Amino acid sequence: MFDIPNPLIYAVDDDPDDCVLLQQVFSSRHSDCQLRCLDDGSQLLIWLTHRLDGRLPDLILLDLHMPVLNGFDVLRLLKQDDVFSRIPIVVISSSDHDNDLKRCEELGGVAFITKSGSYRQLAKLLDDLRYQLLD
Template sequence: MINSSESLIYVVDDDEDEHCLLQTIFSRYHQDCRLKCFNNGAELFTQLTHQLDGRLPDLILLDLHMPVLNGYEVLQLLKKNSDWWSIPVVVRTLSESDSEVNRCHDLGSNAFVVKSANYRQLANSMSALRYMCFN
């Protein structure tokens, strides 16, 4: 049974190492959050369409460059659907390109975060995001 006070966060990223890192960080520092990981946008939309968790996520962490449906396509589909448009989406990518940042904001992302290979920086950025989104 899902704890109703538990925050549900979807991670959409084709990098399994990112899944593991984020799972480790959230299990260590944010036990009141439940992460569910998807390898691409198609898996995310299967989950959302069928409401397999019985509720919508409180936040989506979205990689920009993925196969099947990339982050731009996912943002477009999320923001066009009246059931999903209000879900906060934070784009996470390796790029710091102004054009990518602007395009993501134009498509409705709530924030844009550059991925870090440093564990401490990643943990700190997830803590800051969690604080911004859930407090």
């Protein structure tokens, strides 16, 4: 389905339940994707900097409100880097504040998804997102 063979996607979220939900969606609907869940922004920077998967991800799904390094700071840092700035970043957050959406757009996020906790809704949003960003 993707033009990229076996796309690598990093999901950065401190909530293990959200990562489990993402893993369920990807394993059932997008099994050709490799999904790696990371706990926070600082862990993401380590994986990116050291290329621990042997390559950069094709997409980053990023939560906003995390300990250590939040999503806003991650967006700002990645978009300032010549290499990392090419990776599309989609913010997936429980926040529904217009200011958060606007700030994410200003910092270079390509999309903003409000978490619902619903498998069906998340699956639909990720299906749409996949075809928009990675096909």
